[in-house]
Amino acid sequence: MVIDPEVERKEILQHYRRLLRYAKPFLKGNDAKIIKKAFNTSLEAHKNMRRKSGEPYILHPLAVAQIAVEEIGLGTTSIVAALLHDVVEDTEVELSEIERDFGKSVAKIIEGLTKISGVFDYGTSQQAENFRKMLLTLSDDVRVILIKLADRLHNMRTLGSMPRDKQLKIASETMYLYAPLAHRLGLYVIKSELEDLYLKYTDSETYKDITNKIRQTKAARNKFIRDFVSPLEEELKKQGFKFEIKGRPKSIYSILKKIKKQNITFDEVYDLFAIRVILDVPQEIEKAACWSVYSxxxxxxxxxxxxxxxxxxxxxxxxxxxxxxxxxSKTGSWVEVQIRSKRMDEIAEKGYAAHWKYKGDGSSAQESGLEQWINKVRDMLETNDSNALEFMDEFRKNLFVEEVFAFTPKGELKILPDRATALDFAFEIHTQIGMHSIGAKVNQKLVPLSYKLHNGDQIEILTSKKQRPSEEWLGYATTSRARSKIKEYLREDKKQKAEAGREMVEKRLAHLHVENTSANLHLMLNYFNVQHPQEFYYRIAIGRIDIKEVNEEVFDPELVHQRIGPEEAKSFDREVQKIRGVSSDMLVIGEKTSKIDYKIATCCNPIPGDDVFGFETEKDGIRIHRTSCPKAVELMSNYGNRIVKAKWTDQYELVFLAGIRIKGTDRVGLVNDLTKIISNSLKVNMRSITLDSQDGVFDGKIMIFVNDTSHLEKLIQRLLKVKGVLLVERFDS
Incomplete structure (x- = not known):
């Protein structure tokens, strides 16, 4: 490919001018000069670099800055930071030079962004550690996260030029962390696009299918929206409202989620789009105006x-x-209508940045939900000392979910994550109340601590001075606050008990006339197969290991030689693993690969023709999953270093289990017709068939053995031709 430098120069300038055009409304003083300086610095630093797609690297920082301005609504500092975000990491430029030329706050943001780069190439804990660092920067300056989201969005938009395994990994990581983060920061538009792009690269068939269906129904949908909206417009004008009405289709990912969750077809999704009424009214009358429009x-x-x-x-x-x-609607279909003011709409579209814009006008009296959330993040980061992977898990569980609203006996509102329990509520009120809680009264009825809260519950916590947290509490505490306090107590408690256990062991050794040395301690650990001294002492203290079992036999030199310690056994396993060796290049799956230890994952039952990847498990060799498997996101984003590229060879000797679901109208002889097609015409073996018929409608599931996806597709097409059959689809058994 011949590159024309002049054409490239023009393209770069075009992008730069577009950026300035969007930034112009809020530029003050010599902002334009600073932006120009940042652009020139970045252009110079990246001059010899190109992206995977072959285009000049500078187009990436320009695109990230464009997203920051146009789609998130950030200002000059963020534009400068976005333009320079890769400079320190990828080029010779030092952070001190950035600080000298562009000031402290830009340098601080870039430092934050540099800390959290390179999330791709490391193992599990390194990756989770990076996420943790990123969240730590959230408590310093939320702009770091917002620019990181802009960076990730541009990477996802240009993911087509990356190799397949990188696509899967980056897409899964996006789904695991960045999409929920965008949602939490109120960036709905970005969140939806990230989810759609994730689907585009991990399950392209489904993505194309839904996109085509949305495109085909576009004209009909637009006419429907016009008819639906016209009486509303007339009435709103009559009543003197200044307003705008939009009709926009739901995101592809949310449509798919609905299809899966409610077990329905595309045609049965009733709210494919939402009608949005946006009012131009002063902030003090917003609430009343929205309810008038509802009326x-x-x-x-x-x-x-x-x-x-x-x-x-x-x-x-x-x-x-x-x-x-x-x-x-008048045509018999349900339509979602969203009513909001212009201010609310901007916050819904641009989230955090817009939220601050409206901060000065009286809304600061009450701390906003968003600030409370960021304070909660800070709180979590300060109190959490679990390992990075555990931390990520807790973080996602707590902060990326919907909320439940509950009240104290005095009517004070507490907002907790969905699925929170009475125990979580107790800790939300006060740590000491949580520590001593024995149960709760919800709406005057007695309930256990494991009771899951519902919106509007009024809760009174019952306590006792004798009550103490137990291990089982971790089974039903969901909030980070409750869990970290319980763990802290249990750790402290374990420490004290271990100390008591140590004294018991010392007395026992003195009684046996055995020296209290580290060599003898090692013998005891080996004998009872315990890894750590503290754990050993703790088990002694609580009686899980009877102190009388510490006897002469433990230290007998003859018997010691016959035992092999857990450490030695582990290193032996490692050697075996090394000799067996699993290549992390392409794994080709077919009948000739029996020498590679792989298993088909039962969570998604992949069959030849499916898009798949391999995952190196700790015990079972390689597991083959579909890229659209429910577990795929977590595996690929947390354990990127264990992902193995995999694809099927052409082969028809093997058969694989797949599940299909059939719905239709019931009639005599139907089962006979279905089984005839399955076993006679396509020579498919059935493992099981269950049909449930109610009021003339049947719903059935059939487990069958097929060669590959095209074999399965043929079968589905034939079954659809059976009289009375309305739906045939594959399901994850």
């Missing part, structure tokens, strides 16, 4: 009472405010 909407269309969501009275933790209702 107008429900004058024309019948609402579904179960689907009313009022996020204006109690905004979501990420600052999202809106009134949602689902109404029945």
């Amino acid at each position: 107008i909407v429900t004058d024309f269309y019948q609402p579904n009472p179960d689907r009313l969501r009022d996020w204006i009275s109690t905004p979501r933790a990420n600052g999202y405010e809106s009134l949602h209702t689902t109404v029945m």
